[in-house]
Structures are given as structure tokens and as C-alpha cells.
Amino acid sequence: MAIIRRTSSTPAGLNQGLDRRGHSRDTAGLLQQLSDSDASARRWAAHDLAGVREASTALVARLRVEHEASVRTALCMALSEIGDAVAVAGLVDCLRSDDAALRNEALETLKLLPDAVAPIMQDLLSDPDPDVRIFSVNVLESLRHPDVEKWLCDVIDRDAHTNVCATAVDLLGEVGTLAAQHSLARLKARFAHEPYIGFAADLALRRIQEK
Numbered sequence: 414m415a416i417i418r419r420t421s422s423t424p425a426g427l428n429q430g431l432d433r434r435g436h437s438r439d440t441a442g443l444l445q446q447l448s449d450s451d452a453s454a455r456r457w458a459a460h461d462l463a464g465v466r467e468a469s470t471a472l473v474a475r476l477r478v479e480h481e482a483s484v485r486t487a488l489c490m491a492l493s494e495i496g497d498a499v500a501v502a503g504l505v506d507c508l509r510s511d512d513a514a515l516r517n518e519a520l521e522t523l524k525l526l527p528d529a530v531a532p533i534m535q536d537l538l539s540d541p542d543p544d545v546r547i548f549s550v551n552v553l554e555s556l557r558h559p560d561v562e563k564w565l566c567d568v569i570d571r572d573a574h575t576n577v578c579a580t581a582v583d584l585l586g587e588v589g590t591l592a593a594q595h596s597l598a599r600l601k602a603r604f605a606h607e608p609y610i611g612f613a614a615d616l617a618l619r620r621i622q623e624k
Contacts, residue, residue: 444471452481459487463494473503476515485515489522501529505537508548520548524555531558538564543574550580554587562589566596575607582610586617593621 438461446458459475462468469492476488492500504526507519523530530537530552537549550568553561565588568581578600585593597614604610 440465440467444468447471447475452484455479455481456484456487459484459491463491465491466495466497469495469497469499469503473499473506476503476507476519477510482514485518489518493522493525496526496529498529501526501533505533505545508545509542516548520551523552527556527558531556531560534558534560534564538568538572543577546572546574546577547580550577550584554584562593565589566593569600570596575604575610578604579610579613582613582617586613586620589617589621590624591621594618597621 440462443458443462443465446454447462449455449458455475459472462472472488472491472495476485476492479485479488489504492504501523504519504523507515510516510519534549534553534556537552538546540546540549546568550565553564562585565581565585569578569585572578572581582597582600585597589597597618601611601614
């Protein structure tokens, strides 16, 4: 799923009365429509609530239970435009879902919110759930933050989970500099019994040295 943020929007609360679909377009009416039995009504409600900060909690709640793909896309777009702490926390919580599609949608949406995600990245990379830590490394790929390399080095220096470190090493090979060499060497020693880690670390080192 590709989430594309709109370049401009009119807050739903400013559009009073009924729209051409016969629904109330004030914020209260749109929030009610998020639970409509008609998927198109839910989709339009999510679309119209993009940028309405007071809608974050309701949008997150709907995202957790929504099964219609087009509605979930609209919900994610709306949350990406709001981008407040409630939206980010709700999207992070979706990373823990058993629904793979929802996890991926939440991940792609978080990638659109670098300024909001950066302050909590250290906590995400220390999350008790290794899957959340892997997803967090994947978010780093598009974060464009000056601490990305440092965060990745911290991961491979301390994380005990092979898959988390493997994900971090793969990205470090793309964004890392010579400053990452010592962390990569320590990783190889720490996971000497894991052939893939050794291979990935060597590949990352070659890519860094060839830059």
C-alpha cells in the first residue's frame, strides 16, 4: 500500500451542512460516519477528517478494526496528515497487530512522519518485541535523520536478536560511513556462530569502504 499525503486540505469541521452524499460534514457527523455500515461512507469520512487533530483517537480506533483496504488507506492518509502524538502512538500500536496488512500499512504511514517519529525512535528500538524493533529499523530507512547511523550502530552493538541485527546491518550497508566499521567488527565477533551475520557485516563493510 502506498500512502500519499495530500498537499492541501480543508479541515472537515469548517464544512457545515450536508454533502452531496447526504451526510453531515461537520466533525461530529464525520466521526459518526467512521462506523457507517457503508464502506464508501467510512472512506469519505476518513478522507474528510484528514488534518482534523481532534479526530486522531477515532481514526486510530477505526483503523484497528477496519477490514476494507480502501478505507484503511484513507484512515492512514488522514493520520499522516494529522501526525500528532495520538496518531503516532496508534500507528506504533498497530505494529503489534496479528494482521500483516495492518502492520505494513502502519509502517508505511510512520515513514511519512519523520519529525514525529524521531523523538521516540530510541524507545522503539528498545521495545521488548523484536518484531517492533525490526519494523522500527525499517522506518529508519526513510527517516532522513542525522542520528540514523548512530541508532543503527547502537542496535548492532547491543541487540541480542539475530533478525533485528540482520535488518540493521542491511540498512547500515546503504547509509553507513567509516564510523560504523568498529560496530560491524564487534557484531561479527558477537555473532561468530551465525554465518549470515558475518556475510552481511562483510558486505556492509565493503559497501562503506567503496563509497
